[in-house]
Amino acid sequence: MSEIINETKIDSNFIDKWINEMLLNLGFSENIILFLKISTLTVLAFVIARIAHHVAKKILVRTAERAVKRTKSKYDDYIVNRKLLSRTSYLIPAMVIKPFIDWIFKDMEDLNLFLHNLVSVYFIVIILLMIDSTLKVVQDIYATKPYAKERPIKGYLQGANLVFILIGILTSISILSNVELLAVFTGLGAIAAVLLLVFKDTILGFVASIQLSVNDMVRLGDWVSMPSHNADGDVIEMTLNTVKIQNFDKTISTVPTYALISESFINWRGMKESGGRRIKRSISIDMKSVHFCTPEMIDKFKKVRFLRSYIDEKLEELKEYNQQFDIDESSLINGRRLTNLGVFRKYMESYLKHHPHISKDMTFLIRHLQPNEKGIPIEIYVFSDDTRWAIYEGIQADIFDHILAVLPEFGLKVFQFPTELSTDAGHLES
Structure with missing residues (x-):
């Protein structure tokens, strides 16, 4: 195997020298030759990446989606509906471009490192999108269970997704700044107050979601009355930050999740169950x-x-x-x-x-x-x-x-x- 790799390197070096000599003989300067070489290989890399993505998305993904729709199980349909396979296909262009970076910019160490870091951040973004789709698939499957209304998990999944996003952001900062991830986490303490201010509603909503679920205070479909927010109707959605209530006049009231903990409201579920x-x-x-x-x-x-x-x-x-x-x-x-x-x-x-x-x-x-x-x-x-x-x-x-x-x-x-x-x-x- 090593012999084949060595032979490939020799062939590529030979081709590079041959192209350089030919262009020099035609009167091009070394700078122009370098520019033409980088431009051509860059365009070639993007074209190959685009073709690879097209093949993956239009052929492989669509074939897989058609196969999924033919199955009797409904669970795999959620994978298609939440575009998990489609988002996975976006990894292909980065996998194609990454080896081209070493070939095109092998003599430019700083630029090579920067482009590698950009590709790594791109990988992180796509992985975060895949995690988001996966969590939504889990939510869809869970919603089919009879106990889903009594114990909604949408708030927890949104909280988990938020944690993954924060980790992804910190990892991206670590990669782009060439600083160890531990050092980034250490420096995070300095901006903790700012983060608490920015994510105040999200943190309060997450804590409120746990309390509402553990104490079984509100379920999907419950009739609740909250005069302070002009809400009187059925709960149709519970998220990390908000609870949507469809009033009896068919309007929608959006109430902060933590308001159901900090303020009083009436839940008519006991009346219905009695x-x-x-x-x-x-x-x-x-x-x-x-x-x-x-x-x-x-x-x-x-x-x-x-x-x-x-x-x-x-x-x-x-x-x-x-x-x-x-x-x-x-x-x-x-x-x-x-x-x-x-x-x-x-x-x-x-x-x-x-x-x-x-x-x-x-x-x-x-x-x-x-x-x-x-x-x-x-x-x-x-x-x-x-x-x-x-x-x-x-x-x-x-x-x-x-x-x-x-x-x-x-x-x-x-x-x-x-x-x-x-x-x-x-x-x-x-």
């Missing part, structure tokens, strides 16, 4: 319409399906109580009596317990709130058995439609500002 969504709404009753039930009203309530058993049991209970304490029932304020508001509250309780879309296993309250200038708020605090937004709103609307319709049957009125006052207020504002 299978029930809270209905918490009150209606104000005019206090002037609250009174004791008359015998006519009691006879009327006995005909109501949801009240029949309650009225009979309650009347028996009140009768026993009043007799036990010898209550004079000629005065309405003596003893215990039914009120229209109490009967209405019991009606709503029974009505909602028989409602097909109200959960019986979760909190169930029909309660009075503190009376105020708008009357007595009667609050319904129950859970629907369907968490879908449109259906939930329909259930809630049907319940309060019914409440407003049946209130007059109990002799009750809803409190609202008189129309005259509203008109007068409108005139005053205008």
Whole structure:
């Protein structure tokens, strides 16, 4: 083998001498001959490199991509989609040009070294692009797993990619400046404060991504509300620096990842997983319409399906109580009596317990709130058995439609500002 190499060197030296002598005989100076020789070989090197890259990319890579698409596995398709093979083909031109540098610039040590360093930096850039594609392939494959939404790794992969880029930059600086890599790392401490300032958001985002993942605070597909950032919708993407939330009006809110750690937000995942969504709404009753039930009203309530058993049991209970304490029932304020508001509250309780879309296993309250200038708020605090937004709103609307319709049957009125006052207020504002 060594003999063949020696013979090749002898032949190349012979060719160089022959070309030089021929050009000298034609009247060219040595400087012009050197310039022509370098120019010609440089153009030749780039042409060969271009041809090699074309063959690698148009023939080898495309053949490999067609073969990959014919396979049954979907995983290798991600390699093609993320252009890993295409980016690998860019190594070919550098591999072709590198030996030409030694041949063309063998007598120019400084230029030879500089060009070798440039080629090395080119190699590093292509390798970084290949690493980027590889990490994206890993992300695509991981996204097909059922647990990917619960444990997203995109932030970690972006962090790893950032580390590789920093190493690549430092290595390139080391190569171009002819300084050992260890010395570059040592000098890095002097600019650490600048790097921390430049990459502040990235560092905070990386730490926040770890906390969000470890504590299972946010997943892809979660419904989150963050009023401080005008965000209310589903999480569609989580990266190292940002979390994208598609609001219900189809706009996109971009929230810094670390904001989910430093600020408060609501994650509605618990509501979805529980299978029930809270209905918490009150209606104000005019206090002037609250009174004791008359015998006519009691006879009327006995005909109501949801009240029949309650009225009979309650009347028996009140009768026993009043007799036990010898209550004079000629005065309405003596003893215990039914009120229209109490009967209405019991009606709503029974009505909602028989409602097909109200959960019986979760909190169930029909309660009075503190009376105020708008009357007595009667609050319904129950859970629907369907968490879908449109259906939930329909259930809630049907319940309060019914409440407003049946209130007059109990002799009750809803409190609202008189129309005259509203008109007068409108005139005053205008």
